[in-house]
Amino acid sequence: MLRELDPLLHSQLRLGIMSLLMNAESAEFTYLKEKTNATAGNVSVQLDKLSEAGYIIVEKSFNGKKPLTTCRITKKGIKAFEEYVNSLKDYIKK
Amino acid sequence: MLRELDPLLHSQLRLGIMSLLMNAESAEFTYLKEKTNATAGNVSVQLDKLSEAGYIIVEKSFNGKKPLTTCRITKKGIKAFEEYVNSLKDYIKK
DNA sequence: AGATTTTGGTTTATTTTATAAACTACTTTA
DNA sequence: TAAAGTAGTTTATAAAATAAACCAAAATCT
Numbered sequence: 001m002l003r004e005l006d007p008l009l010h011s012q013l014r015l016g017i018m019s020l021l022m023n024a025e026s027a028e029f030t031y032l033k034e035k036t037n038a039t040a041g042n043v044s045v046q047l048d049k050l051s052e053a054g055y056i057i058v059e060k061s062f063n064g065k066k067p068l069t070t071c072r073i074t075k076k077g078i079k080a081f082e083e084y085v086n087s088l089k090d091y092i093k094k
Numbered sequence: 095m096l097r098e099l100d101p102l103l104h105s106q107l108r109l110g111i112m113s114l115l116m117n118a119e120s121a122e123f124t125y126l127k128e129k130t131n132a133t134a135g136n137v138s139v140q141l142d143k144l145s146e147a148g149y150i151i152v153e154k155s156f157n158g159k160k161p162l163t164t165c166r167i168t169k170k171g172i173k174a175f176e177e178y179v180n181s182l183k184d185y186i187k188k
Numbered sequence: 189a190g191a192t193t194t195t196g197g198t199t200t201a202t203t204t205t206a207t208a209a210a211c212t213a214c215t216t217t218a
Numbered sequence: 219t220a221a222a223g224t225a226g227t228t229t230a231t232a233a234a235a236t237a238a239a240c241c242a243a244a245a246t247c248t
Contacts, residue, residue, distance in 0.1 A: 001128075001129060001131060002110045002113070002114075002129060002130055002131070004106075005106045007106075010104070010106060012098075012099045012101075012104060015185050016096045016185060019096070019184075019185045019186065020096075022188065023188070034095075035095060035096060036096055037095055037096070085186045088182075088186065090113075091109050091110060091113045092113065092179045092182065094116065094117070
């Protein structure tokens with residue numbers, strides 16, 4: 001029987017964001033937006049969801065007077081990501 | 095930059111169905127329903143979508159007087175699945 | 189035999205999600 | 219100083235997934 005896929009991670013954009021954060025200490029809003037090729041609104045919404053779930057930490061500060069949003073994956077987020085990937089392997093193995 | 099994930103395949107249930115069909119000559123409706131642990135309605139709808147996309151062939155016949163729905167993956171479906179898995183690898187690699 | 193449940197689905201309705209569009213606030217440039 | 223750009227947020231809309239209701243026939247129960 002096929003395992004459940006964490007619905008929070010099984011979304012192209014959220015998975016992309018998590019994937020980027022798995023491979024970086026931290027990442028800025030604009031970096032995530034560019035790498036995922038998504039709109040700002042979509043990134044904003046998905047960051048909120050990941051943050052609410054405790055998968056990432058979002059820090060809002062200022063670079064001079066420009067807003068600067070920095071994101072970081074949490075332990076919980078890493079664990080969820082790894083579990084997701086494990087479950088997914090059932091689906092994509094030949 | 096992260097690649098697009100075929101939205102038709104990036105759905106837990108449709109991916110599950112395609113995964114099962116990748117590993118079997120053919121599969122019956124009830125088998126797919128059981129293995130994916132989904133409701134009949136949901137399976138029915140998703141089979142239609144995969145079929146419309148030409149990813150699978152759905153054959154409706156009778157076993158005596160009971161309806162019997164048999165599914166099979168197509169060449170196009172196999173190709174789409176393989177491309178999906180390839181794109182996905184960008185997301186899940188460390 | 190007649191009522192009830194089960195099987196194998198489909199169709200329709202509802203909820204959830206993803207995404208886009210519109211907007212805010214401030215800054216830089218012409 | 220007006221226009222355009224940056225860095226986002228909020229709200230609206232479109233698309234999906236899912237569940238609920240339904241149908242027809244067969245099997246089971248009393």
